[in-house]
Amino acid sequence: MRSRSTETHKVPVKRATLAEVAEALGVGKPTVSRALNNYPDISEETKRRVREMANKLGYVGSSRARQLQKGAADTIGLLVTAASEGLQSAYQSEFTGALAAALDGHGLDLLLHAVQDPAAEIETYNRLWQQGKVDGFVLMRTRIHDERIGFLMERGVPFVTQGRSDLSAHHAWIDIDSEEAFAEAIEFLAGQGHRRIAMISGDPDIYSTTLREEGYRSGLESAGLPFDPSLILPGDFSAACGRLGLKQLVDSASDVTAIVCANDATAMGAISQAHELGLSVPQQLSVMGYDGVRMAEMFSPPLTTLSHSAAESGERIASMIVGLVGGDAPANHQILLPAQIIERRSTGPTAKE
């Protein structure tokens, strides 16, 4: 039981309603509504008066009522899985912030939902949609076979994915050309004289992971270097797997002089482990990341990475989702963005021992 506190903390500031504005002006509700929405069949003079009064009364239409009538929520949903990193990941959170900002530009809000139980994920998408709390979704970390995609497509729910999938021909997506990026990374390292280049990969379920490995392979080829499957270590985009991967590489006494990592977090983990093992970066080992998160620049050594702009992805996705909600065909909204090498100090020619 909570005790009514002595202080009056709940001032009943009733929000002004459209009906009140109408009455104050002596006109009908439809007039106010149409005036505020700038309909052509309302005289300029009336519009002016309505706007004035609305302003004076501090009227801000109830989005609840509007949504009910119009059938739109002006909100986009974004689900993060609490378990697997979620907003823990630097890139994911940079992207989320950028997305929220971009959506704002289109008058949309972002509904962020953290799903605890992975099993309830689909259920949550369904609920949010059925309830009408969102007009569409943005999906992060697309998996190769992503049940979310099929589910949403079946129901005709607007959505755009960050990353492709096996169904990407039929839905809207934005993606970074990570295949090309990794190929370039390898060529870059090869150009610095590295002959044995390992890769600490990402979560194998994620579509992009296969692309990155593909890029690694074709980069090796262009550089005329042999492909050694044992040099691709499994990972999951975490810093922890970076540490582990590096340990394995060292333990196996391989002659690797450079490592490309599936993302910046993994690269940081690898470098951290390298330092602990007494390896200096980049003198004895070059390490490269992917994503270009802010923190990469502040790492020690500052991380060479394949950078792409979270802000741009956010902007693009915002425009896309607006189009989709408006009825556009998903297939018309597919964008592949490039990543570029930002050379900092975690890579360099190997100083032969």
Added chain:
Amino acid sequence: MRSRSTETHKVPVKRATLAEVAEALGVGKPTVSRALNNYPDISEETKRRVREMANKLGYVGSSRARQLQKGAADTIGLLVTAASEGLQSAYQSEFTGALAAALDGHGLDLLLHAVQDPAAEIETYNRLWQQGKVDGFVLMRTRIHDERIGFLMERGVPFVTQGRSDLSAHHAWIDIDSEEAFAEAIEFLAGQGHRRIAMISGDPDIYSTTLREEGYRSGLESAGLPFDPSLILPGDFSAACGRLGLKQLVDSASDVTAIVCANDATAMGAISQAHELGLSVPQQLSVMGYDGVRMAEMFSPPLTTLSHSAAESGERIASMIVGLVGGDAPANHQILLPAQIIERRSTGPTAKE
């Protein structure tokens, strides 16, 4: 005019309505509504039938209609300023994720809004509230004189701040006892033999910054060390200011052997700079952070920091906001949580040169 694409991408999956469930069952709408909401004046048998049919029809009530009638949005707003870090900050994003997860546990959703123009911040709070899109707010990064607080208090809007303010006696807040934490940090460092300990502080507008400096000072006192104002360098919670601060410290040829930073990002920046200047951490310089973000563990060297749980803060805030929306007095919801030292490898006894 957009052209109707050839493929039918928009299956008109109409969401089932309460009226449909009622009709399918041959009962009235109120019966369905009350059955689903488990009112006592509906027979068990009827409830069962209703639930069954609702399930069969895949009925999920429209939250729009429900909200309009009940006057609640079941949503909490969180605004981040795109300009000043926002979700860029590791701690902020960890906290945001935790908050979203915790709110979910209470059946609430999180509306994330990125405000671009700081001048429009208050306006956004107002709009979100007036529109009825949210039932309350969570404020991050509380400033000493925070106009948001006054604004929301005046209107009786439920909110809880993460961090205290000059009005914190009258609103709900949760905070980390950073004063105590910094005092302990100093004593910890002093215990390792450090005599000259600097601090790279945070944004001076933030309330917590003054507390941290206060703690630094009192820690010095307990350790019997003199307080030298020139050893407190200004900052803004960024890694960049960590770099800058360290540079200044070195340039001024001070005999500082340890530095406490306002947060982990600043500490990482400082260490990164130290490395560049050829200073080894912790052999020549000990650096300590604050917040205990995940990445701190993966930094090189792994960061000694004052850790507190974003998850716990999130949980607590979620409970608080639920209480407030339910009508609790804000003054009954004020919690101070402790931080604890996590000793890793960025600190240690100085190796005298």
Added chain:
DNA sequence: GACATATACGAAATCGATTTCGGTTGACTC
């Protein structure tokens, strides 16, 4: 001056769930 045509606005219906206020039905009492 009668008739068509805009122009500007309003009454009432609508969105979908909840609430209010009764109305049935059946059991139970005396």
Added chain:
DNA sequence: GAGTCAACCGAAATCGATTTCGTATATGTC
């Protein structure tokens, strides 16, 4: 057998904005 009291359920009002449909003045036409 009339009266009382629960237990259950439904018609209609409600939340606040938008839309539909129509009407009342101007304006223009011949």
